[in-house]
Amino acid sequence: MSLTSSRVTNAYTTLLCVIAAGMPNLNILMSIGGLLLSALWLYSPGLVEGWKKFRKNKVAILLAGLYLLHILWLLNTSDFDYALKDMKIKLPLLIFPLIIGSVDFSERQLKIVFLALTTGVLVAIAHGTIYYFLHSDQVINFRDIVRGVSHIRFSLMAVLVYASIFYYFKELSIFFKMASILVIAAILIFFNFIQSATGFLVFVSVTLFFFAWLLRRRRWLLVAYASSLMVLALFTFFKISNSYQRYFTVREESLTLSDTTALGNPYTHNLEAGYVENGQYIFRQICDEELIAAWNERSKVKSSTNDSIRPSVYPLLIRYLTSLHLPKDRSGVYALSEKDISNIEEGYPSINYVEKDGLDLRLHTLLFGYHQYSISGNASGLSFFQRIVYWKAALYLISENFIFGTGSGDIKRAFETVYSEQDFSLEPQYRHRAHNQFLTFFVSFGLLGFLYFLSLFAYPLTFAGNRNFIFMAFLLIAFISCLAEDTLETQAGVTFFAFFFCLLCFRSPVSSQKP
Secondary structure (H helix, E strand, O other), X not given: OOHHHHHHHHHHXXXXXXXXXXXXXXXXXXXXXXXXXXXXXXXXXXXXXXXXXXXXXXXXXXXXXHHHHHHHHHHHOOXXXXXXXXXXXXXXXXXXXXXHOOOOOOHHHHHHHHHHHHXXXXXXXXXXXXXXXXXXXXXOOHHHHOOXXXXXXXXXXXXXXXXXXXXXXXXXXXXXXXXXXXXXXXXXXXXXXXXXXXXXXHHHHHHHHHHHHHOOOOHHHHHHHHHHHHHHHHHHHHHHHHHHHHHHOOOHHHHOOOOEOOOOOEOEOOOOOOOEEOOEEOOOOEOHHHHHHHXXXXXXXXXXXXXXXXXXXXXXXXXXXXXXXXXXXXXXXXXOOHHHHHHHHOOOOOOHHHHOOHHHXXXXXXXXXXXXXXXXXXXXXXXXXXXXXXXXXXXXXXXXXXXXXXXXXXXXXXXXXXXXXXXXXXXXXXXXXXXXXXHHHHHHHHHHHHHHHHXXXXXXXXXXXXXXXXXXXXXXXXXXXXXXXXXXXXXXXXXXXXXXXXXXXXXXXXXXXXX
């Protein structure tokens, strides 16, 4: 290898590492890395030679074709401003196949890139942790602790680091094996800290896939493994179902209603509101007069029946008292400890939000969200159940634009229209797009776009060289993320998808026996 080619190789490796390390942290690093990578590609191999190599790479052409689909569908678009903005975000779908698909990358370079990604993930974890301890009073949602990109995109990158550790573990020295275990521990602790249900789900999926991969040539063990997973899944389902029933089934003592408080003031009982907290109806046994007066005596955060503070404090107080099986009157408020008063002032809606944390709290939140949604049919503010509404809206648009879709530029306007014309019981600030990349492509490009996008996950596996653990683990991560998110609609998401899809699919062939 000449000195010049060695320098070019090192330059490519450096820029790939900049993109990988920047991905969990700063969009600008991804942008700068992509621009410099493009400039280096024009220098070597150059436009003519690079184009020749690109034309021989069928999978690279397939991925770049996804971007060309956006260009062609401008013919089916009226909102060109939105369409061009969308195409700008999705440039990685064109740039990375063209560059990485026409340059040879070695297994050694891939290891270095994964080391850079691991470093970037650890920096993001450290940054988020430090931010929390310095600004804990400003943190409302724990998922906002991830500072550079969305917590969901970060979770995908972290799980890919986890998969790469599995892939390379046998080759690592003792020091790096120990370091890798610490990295996995840091990822899991941080997932629990930010209550990342998506991260945990993808993490578990990759773990299960890893063991299935190890057993793939041992048929009976694989059958036993699959059977064990089914039993475990059923056990988990019944465990969660039992927890839900115990918490949200009304206890018999809650059905007995008193007419007046101990002080002789009348209670109000909303018999139509079926909301339950810890086995008790929330909107029963309420005496506003005593409740608000007692609260104002005990708390610095005042409340009344008509001021602007009530919408934030009053519902919290009602629900918190219910969770402790206390009446919503003077005696209930004075039965609260000073810690309870502080918890309500800080925004805790229930004692469970104090006693639970991490993924346990996230599960409880999901169950309470299901309880609210099943009673009211309104998913506003309930992130998981909002997705159900988004999917319903998307399916409606698909039925109206099945063959050619709405066009990529008109998809935002189409969702706004369907929300305004159809009754989806969703408040305006929560009305978003599909939050499912497969449905988004179906809405935008019709049946053709949907099938084309699906082919990206299937066609690369027809090449034996791509049927290795790390590439298939990446496809699994990407597939799951596309089921729950519009992964390709943000810079971090589309860069993650295009960058690692190309790098793992187009690198020099390696043994498929790993791990």
